[in-house]
Amino acid sequence: MVRSNKNKVIIVGCGPGLKAYIPPKALYYIKKADILVGSRRLLQLFQDNNAHKIVLEKDYRSMIDRIANWSATKQVVVLVSGDPCFFSYAKMIVKTLGRESCKIIPGISSIQLAFAAIGESWDDACFVSLHGRDNEYERLVEELRQHKKVGILTDQRNTPCVIARQLVKCGLRGWKMYVCENLSMPSERISEFELTRAMNIKTQKAVVVILIKT
């Protein structure tokens, strides 16, 4: 059964951080929400919105049950960063509730902004997320052996310098590492290193790494 939009859970991509990157269609659904669910940072973007705001902490699974219950009578809008279809909570929500119960509004991914910032196309790139995943290095090395351009989502453990050390340890050389920090924010910084030179760099919290074969 296809449900009406009213009962669908709307999952909205909020882009890389700056509100100006949120598309009008996303703002339209956010404005109509009875309940807004999202991280503290994303909810703060909509302080003036009258919807009831629910902070998402680490309770991802149990939150989906609550979202399902609320959605029977209320319009629930879930805010996610970047694009919902790129390494996000949306995957778990859609898998649990079913496609017919969800509507996804795309957003601008941090990866898109990172490639734009360095002036490179991403149609010939492959992507790996190290966000919350420590076991992906083998796959990353495999991808680097097969591709010339790789975009990587990082986290506080898998930082650019940790990535550089792991890759150098695996014998990889001849890669340029672009480090794209706090994209769209006033503290945005884009830097470029030869891989071995990135082994001791200090970086901020939100970082996309792009590796390009030289």
Ligand SMILES: C[S@@+](CC[C@H](N)C(=O)[O-])C[C@H]1O[C@@H](n2cnc3c(N)ncnc32)[C@H](O)[C@@H]1O
């Ligand atoms: C859980 S993933 C979410 C990705 C998101 N769905 C997207 O499309 O960008 C979080 C990771 O995205 C990257 N990220 C998100 N916002 C960023 C920003 N403003 N600047 C740099 N990297 C960002 C970082 O690698 C961060 O650890």
